[in-house]
Amino acid sequence: MRPTWTGSTGRVEAFSDGVLAVAATLLVLDLKTPEDLGQTGVWSVLAHQLPTLAAYATSFLTILIFWINHHNVFHAIARVDRWTLLVNGVLLLLVSFTSYVTSVLGAALQRGQHDREAATLYALLLECASICFSLLWRLTQRGAARVAGRRILIGPLLYLAATLVAQLSAQASLAIDAVTAFYFLLLPGATQRRDLPS
Amino acid sequence: MRPTWTGSTGRVEAFSDGVLAVAATLLVLDLKTPEDLGQTGVWSVLAHQLPTLAAYATSFLTILIFWINHHNVFHAIARVDRWTLLVNGVLLLLVSFTSYVTSVLGAALQRGQHDREAATLYALLLECASICFSLLWRLTQRGAARVAGRRILIGPLLYLAATLVAQLSAQASLAIDAVTAFYFLLLPGATQRRDLPS
Amino acid sequence: MRPTWTGSTGRVEAFSDGVLAVAATLLVLDLKTPEDLGQTGVWSVLAHQLPTLAAYATSFLTILIFWINHHNVFHAIARVDRWTLLVNGVLLLLVSFTSYVTSVLGAALQRGQHDREAATLYALLLECASICFSLLWRLTQRGAARVAGRRILIGPLLYLAATLVAQLSAQASLAIDAVTAFYFLLLPGATQRRDLPS
Amino acid sequence: MRPTWTGSTGRVEAFSDGVLAVAATLLVLDLKTPEDLGQTGVWSVLAHQLPTLAAYATSFLTILIFWINHHNVFHAIARVDRWTLLVNGVLLLLVSFTSYVTSVLGAALQRGQHDREAATLYALLLECASICFSLLWRLTQRGAARVAGRRILIGPLLYLAATLVAQLSAQASLAIDAVTAFYFLLLPGATQRRDLPS
Numbered sequence A, B, C, D: 001m002r003p004t005w006t007g008s009t010g011r012v013e014a015f016s017d018g019v020l021a022v023a024a025t026l027l028v029l030d031l032k033t034p035e036d037l038g039q040t041g042v043w044s045v046l047a048h049q050l051p052t053l054a055a056y057a058t059s060f061l062t063i064l065i066f067w068i069n070h071h072n073v074f075h076a077i078a079r080v081d082r083w084t085l086l087v088n089g090v091l092l093l094l095v096s097f098t099s100y101v102t103s104v105l106g107a108a109l110q111r112g113q114h115d116r117e118a119a120t121l122y123a124l125l126l127e128c129a130s131i132c133f134s135l136l137w138r139l140t141q142r143g144a145a146r147v148a149g150r151r152i153l154i155g156p157l158l159y160l161a162a163t164l165v166a167q168l169s170a171q172a173s174l175a176i177d178a179v180t181a182f183y184f185l186l187l188p189g190a191t192q193r194r195d196l197p198s
Helices: A002-030 A042-048 A050-076 A082-111 A115-138 A142-148 A151-165 A170-186 B002-030 B042-048 B050-076 B082-111 B115-138 B142-148 B151-165 B170-186 C002-030 C042-048 C050-076 C082-111 C115-138 C142-148 C151-165 C170-186 D002-030 D042-048 D050-076 D082-111 D115-139 D142-148 D151-165 D170-186
Strands: none
Touching: A002 A050, A002 A082, A002 B002, A002 B050, A002 D002, A002 D082, A042 A050, A042 D082, A042 D115, A050 A082, A050 A115, A050 A170, A050 D002, A050 D082, A082 A115, A082 A170, A082 B002, A082 B042, A082 B050, A082 B170, A115 A151, A115 A170, A115 B042, A151 A170, A170 D082, B002 B050, B002 B082, B002 C002, B002 C050, B042 B050, B050 B082, B050 B115, B050 B170, B082 B115, B082 B170, B082 C002, B082 C042, B082 C050, B082 C170, B115 B151, B115 B170, B115 C042, B151 B170, C002 C050, C002 C082, C002 D002, C002 D050, C042 C050, C050 C082, C050 C115, C050 C170, C082 C115, C082 C170, C082 D002, C082 D042, C082 D050, C082 D170, C115 C151, C115 C170, C115 D042, C151 C170, D002 D050, D002 D082, D042 D050, D050 D082, D050 D115, D050 D170, D082 D115, D082 D170, D115 D151, D115 D170, D151 D170
């Protein structure tokens, strides 16, 4: 029943691709044209919005990594069963929620108020999404899971570190989130295995 | 004329996929970063927005179910005729309208004002979308409709129940909507028949 | 050079599909949850927003028709040359502009101020988009243009009528726009020719 | 390993297509229905928003060009390695940022305040995106890069000119950005080479 199966993951991927691409692009709506543009000028407005811009870039690159990872895991999935659909649904819900949490983090960083709480919320969201990916890897064929190997643990561990660090410094926590995204984007063992030849 | 037909459903599905994925992701725009973040802190803001978050998650998972169901029914459709296009067009209009109705329900629940009216509107919208799906199943080949069987009735009946319960309690009505989404996501007979092997 | 050509129209269609689906779904953002929900209740809010809802539904169905028509014309296009790209680019720009013009029309109808101006702008936008489609049909192979026949004229003529009627009544003009969408959705000779078997 | 490779660029392109189409369509959200519609009328509102409309149309056509160029370069890419993914990720981040920068430019032009700063920011953003494309062309097979030839330089040089002119006049800088978009849309050597037959 190969063709049926191919069709099935293809469909899940098409919808997931749509949600991921729209979620990544919607992030920009958190960047509002400031009312006081006239007084302060463009460069000081940008400087003032720097924390929001950093949160925005981190979220964008994280969703890009999620998208690459999503394709890798679905490439290794043999059968789309109801548990895959459920975990994937929760994952997409978390990803679509990123825009809101990024906006809260940006606002908190900009005002310097409750920023550690906001960074905790942000890191917890990425932690939950990361665990969803680990669950999806567990649902693949045994061989693929073994190939994926330690990658299943690296994401959740890094975001756990970001969650813990957020209790001390929001900026440091966001830096860990950003570094995690670049780590997965650049390390060949993490993102390029199997179907993206390097 | 098989290739022509394949192309036709493929196109309708591509546009429908786009509308469904965007509609699901746009829901997050209803979650506004509160102005009083500074005073109250992130966690109490989240607790205060809990009704909106519940409505948001219910709508997201419902659109996910609609998307799965949409693929199932179009898989069984032999010919995309003008009635299919019309019913599908109305269905997509209703789905794109979900974002607004979710926003109204979230606001009403949060303020505790007119929440039963808002829950009625919400359940009625899902009822209408559900009836569109039943109409689409009726437009498929006779065999497919028989296979779909009672599923054609379950959706409209559950949302009718949610509409009636909304006269007594908005929270209970939303709970029925959420349970309906999980029911369709997890029961194999509902979502996985035919083309999603379980 | 058949494969190259197929690839080319496929790409133009993929981007156009994306723009059309997003433009249709973004329309819902014009429907704002009213501030005075608490005082007036959900049903009277909906009744008050009825003109906006009518403009929203008309725009959604019109973009749906544009999408069907877009596929028909690109199905008949043999070579994607620079003029096709230019006209298609202007068409997509006009379609993406629909959301703004719909919002202006809805606001004007709701306040009963300058509504004929807004309806004129709305009908003119659809007129321009309709003319783009006629130009695209002219760029297809001669045979396809002859098959398309009078359809090339019907759209621009109907929207011209809507533009003229808008000088007398905004509501009547919007009604013509809505009837035009249903006309193209239901008449087999208009939307179903060639690749959507009826 | 040809099939794997095809799949890989196909995936990168699907996500990139989604981001580009959504980014182009989101631009319209910068056009707000003015509050003073009642006093001034539709036409004077449009006239007042003319600078915003010009920035909006320029950004839309520029993203359309980016999309055509993106397909051309990925058509010539033999292997999607980690550097391609990184440069493409930065490019998509810049494109998704266009909506915000367009909004800032529109607001600055409309108020006549800090407009040269805003035009500088806008031209710099396009310059950076243009350099990303040049980097991507460098990552393709040697043959394709030679075919692309001077095109690699034309984009960055034109946007550099726009950046410099922005120090004197925001309007003139925006005009160069718009002319650049039309130049790439209409010149066969720029956009149609290789896979879009002319």
